[in-house]
């Protein structure tokens with residue numbers, strides 16, 4: 047098969063090289079962006095008199111037909127035409143004849159691929175943001191239903207202080223809010239149109255870059271042609287934002303995996319979102335969460351790939367940059383898939399509030415409250431802390447909890463204790479009294495939920 051560049055060459059491309067060099071198997075997904083970009087470019091060429099108006103129209107018609115046929119599944123791409131850009135151009139020329147050969151005037155595949163990737167990434171960022179917002183909605187809805195579901199909060203995975211399921215979930219909602227904002231930042235920064243950069247040093251044709259920018263809905267033009275074709279910062283930014291997002295999903299997955307275990311039994315996944323074992327009849331496994339935790343590695347891997355590909359690349363285009371595609375596409379696919387399955391799995395998950403409360407009532411998670419009680423009676427906090435430490439020690443030996451100590455036990459340790467200590471130790475009080483901004487008190491968590499719901503509505 048004679049290549050486009052056959053004039054310069056005396057031999058045909060080796061078959062192994064042909065396949066190795068080709069990106070059509072994965073960049074075919076850019077067909078729509080490629081054709082949309084070419085339509086804007088051809089229209090501009092016609093308007094500027096760089097090609098005849100009727101030629102531009104013929105090209106645009108041809109491209110529209112190709113787009114339709116691709117969408118109807120009527121087009122087969124060929125490895126011989128290397129990538130999506132050359133496949134489309136080849137098809138165009140086959141269909142409309144020599145006029146098709148005018149499309150690439152004043153353009154290079156370097157700025158063409160830069161444009162296609164930006165169009166694609168812009169579209170996908172919007173999709174991913176929508177999916178994150180959907181998940182955030184599931185989090186706020188479940189939180190509203192569980193404002194008073196007391197559970198232990200942990201440090202070092204040791205029961206530490208009382209909180210509620212709603213408070214816990216709103217921590218994740220805030221992480222996801224930052225994920226959305228990181229993606230918005232990335233979008234805003236990358237919203238620049240690179241076509242017109244040519245191979246690297248722009249072009250001598252009197253092109254109208256701003257017209258193309260407007261046609262394609264970009265906010266600005268790239269301001270330097272070398273940068274326009276060399277920049278993949280936005281891919282790195284996207285992949286870091288996605289890595290952080292996956293880290294959050296993975297942490298929550300890990301929690302759900304623990305909470306599903308018999309050791310915790312705080313939650314139960316819906317049968318539709320769990321799997322069984324091929325040998326152990328009793329098993330119900332949280333495979334979805336485990337896969338999300340596992341797939342996080344792929345997204346981190348994509349970020350490392352991208353950073354490593356770019357490191358040490360001289361300006362401008364180098365073929366190494368073709369490696370951006372599989373990294374970016376793979377990460378986008380993984381993230382979307384994870385969000386699509388996480389949201390309904392989470393929404394259908396049921397809580398075992400009784401077990402959460404039971405866990406909260408063991409482990410002395412009200413010990414801080416007991417010390418605070420003494421402090422409020424005038425005892426310096428450090429002394430109160432020591433007194434309660436002794437009390438806890440006594441309880442552990444006697445297999446008691448703070449609430450089951452008698453008034454006499456309390457009095458033996460400090461004369462500051464009164465009958466009202468039982469109320470102070472009640473887990474409901476412990477939660478309700480933590481009403482500072484950020485705390486788990488139900489009315490405060492309601493404020494947090496309202497704020498996130500407002501954020502979701504306004505994105």
Ligand code: ARG
Nearest residue numbers: 069129155156159363367368
């Ligand atoms: N398939 C190539 C890529 O994805 C398109 C750009 C090719 N440019 C070139 N000068 N070989 O990066």
